[in-house]
Amino acid sequence: MGAAPRLIDTDFHNDLSSPQDLLPFLPKAFHQQWLESGIGVGGKPWSSVGYIRKDAISDIGSKPGSDPVFALKHHMDKYGIDYAILTGNASMIGISLNYDPDYANAVASAHNDWQNEVWLKADPRYKGSILVSHTDPAAAVKEIERLAGHPDIVQVMMCSVSRTLLGQRFFHPIYEAAERHGLPVAIHPGNEGIGPSYPPTPSGYPTRYMEWQNIIPINYMSQVNSLVCEGVFEKFPKLKFVAIEGGISWLPHLMWRMDKNYKALRDTVPWLKELPSEYIRKHVVLTTQPIEEPADPEHLVQIIKMSGAEDMIMYSSDYPHWDYDNPKMVLSLFPRELREKIGAKNAIQLYGLDQTVDAAGTEGEAG
Numbered sequence: 001m002g003a004a005p006r007l008i009d010t011d012f013h014n015d016l017s018s019p020q021d022l023l024p025f026l027p028k029a030f031h032q033q034w035l036e037s038g039i040g041v042g043g044k045p046w047s048s049v050g051y052i053r054k055d056a057i058s059d060i061g062s063k064p065g066s067d068p069v070f071a072l073k074h075h076m077d078k079y080g081i082d083y084a085i086l087t088g089n090a091s092m093i094g095i096s097l098n099y100d101p102d103y104a105n106a107v108a109s110a111h112n113d114w115q116n117e118v119w120l121k122a123d124p125r126y127k128g129s130i131l132v133s134h135t136d137p138a139a140a141v142k143e144i145e146r147l148a149g150h151p152d153i154v155q156v157m158m159c160s161v162s163r164t165l166l167g168q169r170f171f172h173p174i175y176e177a178a179e180r181h182g183l184p185v186a187i188h189p190g191n192e193g194i195g196p197s198y199p200p201t202p203s204g205y206p207t208r209y210m211e212w213q214n215i216i217p218i219n220y221m222s223q224v225n226s227l228v229c230e231g232v233f234e235k236f237p238k239l240k241f242v243a244i245e246g247g248i249s250w251l252p253h254l255m256w257r258m259d260k261n262y263k264a265l266r267d268t269v270p271w272l273k274e275l276p277s278e279y280i281r282k283h284v285v286l287t288t289q290p291i292e293e294p295a296d297p298e299h300l301v302q303i304i305k306m307s308g309a310e311d312m313i314m315y316s317s318d319y320p321h322w323d324y325d326n327p328k329m330v331l332s333l334f335p336r337e338l339r340e341k342i343g344a345k346n347a348i349q350l351y352g353l354d355q356t357v358d359a360a361g362t363e364g365e366a367g
Contacts, residue, residue, distance in 0.1 A: 002355035005082035006340075007327060008347035010287050011188070011244050011316035012075075012084035014119050014126075015092075017066035025117070026110035030103055039107070041097040041195030047209040049322050051090075056320035064320035065089075068122035075319050076125060079327050082344070082356045086119055086128050087157060087188055087244065090321075094191030096133045096159040104133040109143055120152045124357045129157035129186065134166075137173045144174070148181035154351045155242065160187040160219055161197045167226030175232060179239045184285070184350055186242035187223065189216045213290075220246030221254050224284055228258065231271040233283045240350060242285045245318060249292045249300065251307045255280060281308055285350055287316035288342065289325040297333040310338055314347045 016022060019035055026034060033040075056064030056074060065071065076084060087093070092111055098104040108131045119126050130147045132140035140156075147153055156178045164170060166187070178185045192200035192212065199205045200219065206212045220243050227233065227241060258276035266272065272279070286309070294300055304310060315331065318324050331339045348354050 002357060005344045005348060005353055005356050007079065007081045008315065008344045008351075008353060009076070009081050009084045009317045009319065009327075010242070010314045010347055011087050011289060012071075012126075012319050013065050013089055013321060014068070014071075014086045014115065015063060015065040015089045016114070017062050021118075022107070022110050022114055025113040027106055030106050033103060034107065039091050039095055039098065040100075040103075041094055041191065043091075044190065044192075044194060045206065045209040045212045047322075051322055053320045053322060053324055068119050068126065071319070072123060072125070075317070081125075081327070083125050083127055083347075083351075083353050084319075085154060085347075085351070086115060086126055087186070088115065088129065088131055090188060090190035093131065093157060093188045094159050094161065094194060095131070096135050097161060097191055097195035097197055098133075099196060101133065101136040101139070105136055105139040105143070108133050109146075112143065112147055116147075116150060116152075120150075123359055124152070125359075127152050127154045127351065127353070129153070129155050130183070131157045132174065134158045134162060134171060134174060137171060140174045141177045144177040144181065144183070148177075148183060153183070154353075155184045155186050158185060158187050159191055160189045160223065160243075160246070161191045161194070162223075163197065165226035165230075166223045167228070167230030167232050169230070172232070172235065175236045175239050179236045182238075184240040184242050186244055187220075187246075188244045189219065189246060192216060192219055216245075217247040217250045221250055224280060225254065225258065227284075228272070228276045228279045229269050231269070233279045234271050234273065239283060240285060241283055242287070242314075242350070244287045244316065245289060246286065247290070247292060248286055248288070248309070248313060249303050251280075251286070251309055251312075252303060255307060277308075281312060284312060285346065286313050288313060288330055289316040289318040290323050291325060291330055291333075301334060301338065304338065310341055311346055311349075313342050314350070315343050
């Protein structure tokens, strides 16, 4: 039998090498639109450092994150990563924000087929996500039904930005399908304030990329708050929700505030049978990158412990983005037991990846 994984990367951004890569998987009616407009929802604030690691360009000059063979050498083999959960290009995840639902659905489906053909066939250590456009739940359910049986698919991926909060019943068909197939639902940031979405803060738009990056957690707090208060986890008791790249240190604040208010306002949410914090601990999973870096690392450990979040956090690198987190540096912040949970054990529990595999797809020894 293969050994248990020691390190799982839960946010690996695989990307197209060029827009033409998607054409074989996209209906011809959308080719011109794709080549001329791409995702078609605009861009995030300008950043002087860019968004991608310059050293992640492949040996043959392919753009970072677009060569599955090079990424194995440059990232996974280098750090002994047993599995990488593919999350796609961060902008691609925002396809939900395109004004045309038919186009958004077609692009999401084409992306999934490209991922399955190019990346999942390249190496069994890559595990895939089903990208869906959450603005069309009926189509999203069809896409989940189409691909949920793939042996290397481990979750559903959605944009963290939504025109209505994700706990509302409009989105429930997606959660029902995901729960039925035993798939977590993950969200990823990168499109806050873009296209037809609302401003990324309740008071408007930030003027600088740093401002925009700093404030992303408020959207995650809003979505988790909505999921709990709307009774999503009571209605779908086996559903897991993965909040990728949204930070960690906001967790106790939200838990404590929700629990306090529940004690006085529980008649407004009569379907809840437990404290809000209990639903969060049982159903919500966070990822490390971009991990907070207090002057004293022990303070972050204390926040995790005071939240009871030891089983809620998974390592993520955000490869190949500029703010990539080296696992050796990130995991060294934590005591051994917590380090082992964050490095692999929590992801094993969520995704069922309990044995390592080698490049041939056979069970192997952990690196």
